[in-house]
Amino acid sequence: MSKNITVYTTNACAYCMMVKKYLDSKGQSYNVINLDEQPDQREKVEAISGVKSVPVTVIETENAEPSVTVGWNPNKLSAALAA
Amino acid sequence: MSDINPLVIVGAGPSALAAAVYTCREDIDTTLYEKGVIGGLAAITDQVDNYPGFAEGIEGLKLAEQLQAQAERFGAKIEFGDVQSITDAGDHKILKIDGNDVLAKVVLIATGSDYKKIGVPGEAEYFGRGVHYCATCDGPFYRDKKLVVVGGGNSAIQEALYLTRFTSHIDLLVRSTIKASEVLQHDLDKAVSDGKITVHLNTTTDEIVATDNVVNKVLATKDGEKTEIETDGVFVFVGLLPNTQFLADSKIELDEQGFIKTDGKLQTTMPGVFASGDVRSGATMQIASAVGEGATAALNIREYLEK
Numbered sequence: 001m002s003k004n005i006t007v008y009t010t011n012a013c014a015y016c017m018m019v020k021k022y023l024d025s026k027g028q029s030y031n032v033i034n035l036d037e038q039p040d041q042r043e044k045v046e047a048i049s050g051v052k053s054v055p056v057t058v059i060e061t062e063n064a065e066p067s068v069t070v071g072w073n074p075n076k077l078s079a080a081l082a083a
Numbered sequence: 084m085s086d087i088n089p090l091v092i093v094g095a096g097p098s099a100l101a102a103a104v105y106t107c108r109e110d111i112d113t114t115l116y117e118k119g120v121i122g123g124l125a126a127i128t129d130q131v132d133n134y135p136g137f138a139e140g141i142e143g144l145k146l147a148e149q150l151q152a153q154a155e156r157f158g159a160k161i162e163f164g165d166v167q168s169i170t171d172a173g174d175h176k177i178l179k180i181d182g183n184d185v186l187a188k189v190v191l192i193a194t195g196s197d198y199k200k201i202g203v204p205g206e207a208e209y210f211g212r213g214v215h216y217c218a219t220c221d222g223p224f225y226r227d228k229k230l231v232v233v234g235g236g237n238s239a240i241q242e243a244l245y246l247t248r249f250t251s252h253i254d255l256l257v258r259s260t261i262k263a264s265e266v267l268q269h270d271l272d273k274a275v276s277d278g279k280i281t282v283h284l285n286t287t288t289d290e291i292v293a294t295d296n297v298v299n300k301v302l303a304t305k306d307g308e309k310t311e312i313e314t315d316g317v318f319v320f321v322g323l324l325p326n327t328q329f330l331a332d333s334k335i336e337l338d339e340q341g342f343i344k345t346d347g348k349l350q351t352t353m354p355g356v357f358a359s360g361d362v363r364s365g366a367t368m369q370i371a372s373a374v375g376e377g378a379t380a381a382l383n384i385r386e387y388l389e390k
Contacts, residue, residue: 010219010220010222010223011219012129012142012143012144012219013127013144013217013219013220014120014121014122014126014127014143014144014147014219014220015120015127015217015220016220017120017121017126017144017148018119018120018121021121022163035223035224036223039223039226042223042224042226046224050211050212051211051212052211052212052213052215052221052224052225052316053211053215053217053220053221053224054220054221055220070211071211072119072120074163
């Protein structure tokens with residue numbers, strides 16, 4: 001099933017890099033929203049995740065609630081991709 | 084039975100990647116397992132100014148990427164994986180990784196360390212929502228806000244200086260005195276004279292307080308007197324904790340602080356298992372030292388495998 005994936009990042013965030021590498025290794029395409037370049041998105045990601053922190057990965061699947069993963073958590077990302 | 088890997092390295096920080104460069108160049112098949120960030124704490128450090136060879140310094144993340152690329156150029160394989168235990172099976176070791184057994188003739192533990200928690204009320208409760216341990220990740224959420232930074236060592240000063248690019252003001256809470264390099268202390272003095280940072284020496288952090296789930300102050304004790312500091316968030320850098328929890332039930336001996344004891348060859352008390360970098364008892368917690376220890380461990384591992 002097709003998934004729409006968005007990764008919220010900052011310029012120097014190593015955990016964000018790990019998320020992107022992980023998604024690359026799984027052949028997943030994704031959108032990146034860099035909060036250093038788009039600071040107006042900070043409130044949005046905070047509302048989505050409940051935290052002032054990146055990375056935040058939002059995986060949207062048709063007919064399902066979006067999965068929100070805070071931080072570098074390959075187990076949760078793997079489960080969200082498999083859902 | 085699974086094949087026995089010549090060498091498994093636990094971790095993929097600077098020490099692990101340096102070791103991998105050496106072992107791969109010796110044609111020792113090398114696989115690294117990392118559960119956190121490739122590059123370790125170095126990767127989440129804004130700027131590394133004391134690693135030789137970079138006259139203008141280098142961003143931590145870029146240094147980590149270069150170390151990774153160099154190791155991979157010689158054939159190092161880096162896998163995502165959480166090593167849960169290491170047991171001695173005589174001529175090889177058994178690593179439990181994400182529930183699966185991986186066998187290795189030799190193991191190098193280079194898992195580094197993570198920032199300690201201060202263990203005060205509010206710290207765990209507001210983690211990620213006002214309490215943070217990664218300035219490069221979470222600093223941009225505090226543009227034009229007031230912050231408290233806890234700690235007085237190199238990391239605390241460096242990260243506080245990094246955070247000044249976002250914040251309106253930082254209160255630096257230091258339990259005793261500043262214990263940072265002269266260069267960082269000089270930069271700190273400048274930030275203080277510019278009004279960007281206020282240093283509170285002899286100040287313990289007692290509690291992180293929120294109203295309506297929003298962190299808004301820190302309760303502290305300064306020179307024995309209770310005090311309150313208004314803030315929008317707290318960043319904590321109060322020392323390092325070795326990543327050795329997975330060795331708790333192993334035959335690998337740790338020191339009182341949980342760092343791995345090694346001999347002159349960087350071998351642990353389990354023959355065939357070596358340790359290098361920040362996780363090793365006696366380590367100096369410097370990237371340059373960790374890289375040097377990784378190279379030393381690699382050469383000792385080659386010697387061990389040739390026996």
